[in-house]
Amino acid sequence: MINHISIAAHDPQKVANVLAEIWDGMVFPFPPAPNSYFVIANDGRGTAVEVTPAGTVLVPGEGLPDEADLNASTEEYEAKFVQSELRPMYVATHLNINTKKNIEEIREIAKRAGWRVFVANRDGGLFQLIEVWVENQFLLEVMTPEQTARYVEIANPEFIAQFFGAPPDASIVSNQPAENLNVIG
Numbered sequence: 001m002i003n004h005i006s007i008a009a010h011d012p013q014k015v016a017n018v019l020a021e022i023w024d025g026m027v028f029p030f031p032p033a034p035n036s037y038f039v040i041a042n043d044g045r046g047t048a049v050e051v052t053p054a055g056t057v058l059v060p061g062e063g064l065p066d067e068a069d070l071n072a073s074t075e076e077y078e079a080k081f082v083q084s085e086l087r088p089m090y091v092a093t094h095l096n097i098n099t100k101k102n103i104e105e106i107r108e109i110a111k112r113a114g115w116r117v118f119v120a121n122r123d124g125g126l127f128q129l130i131e132v133w134v135e136n137q138f139l140l141e142v143m144t145p146e147q148t149a150r151y152v153e154i155a156n157p158e159f160i161a162q163f164f165g166a167p168p169d170a171s172i173v174s175n176q177p178a179e180n181l182n183v184i185g
Contacts, residue, residue: 002047016049016051055084055085058080059082117133127147127150129141
């Protein structure tokens with residue numbers, strides 16, 4: 001499970017409010033990055049998106065804390081949000097989220113926001129999703145419950161290996177069952 005992601009927007013508050021509407025979630029201020037918002041989905045799992053102003057980047061802190069002391073204060077070593085002159089028009093990063101809403105509800109929300117929206121049939125109809133172009137620059141893939149069910153059905157190593165016509169790279173495959181994995185970001 002991916003817990004959260006940060007995305008940049010020209011109007012972070014508007015983007016946060018639209019995401020919250022898609023998710024039936026809530027918006028909170030996000031103090032670590034000035035003028036940013038934290039959108040939490042109403043999914044019982046803590047799924048969230050941090051929406052920061054365009055040009056916000058994360059930079060690493062300097063130095064490292066004492067590895068022997070897991071309870072040491074680490075604030076001075078932690079990543080920080082800072083403003084940059086870099087503001088790309090498009091990025092390779094995109095986000096795929098689930099919603100309880102249907103296709104028409106998502107279309108209406110995106111159109112009201114003034115954003116490009118359409119139903120995409122990926123890989124010739126293998127699965128479907130709704131492309132929502134946040135501020136007409138950032139790709140947000142939204143999946144209805146039915147679309148999510150199909151995605152979950154095919155998003156497994158066996159199917160993917162068959163679809164791509166090759167076994168997964170053994171150097172990166174773990175024998176550890178997925179239910180034991182925990183991603184914290």
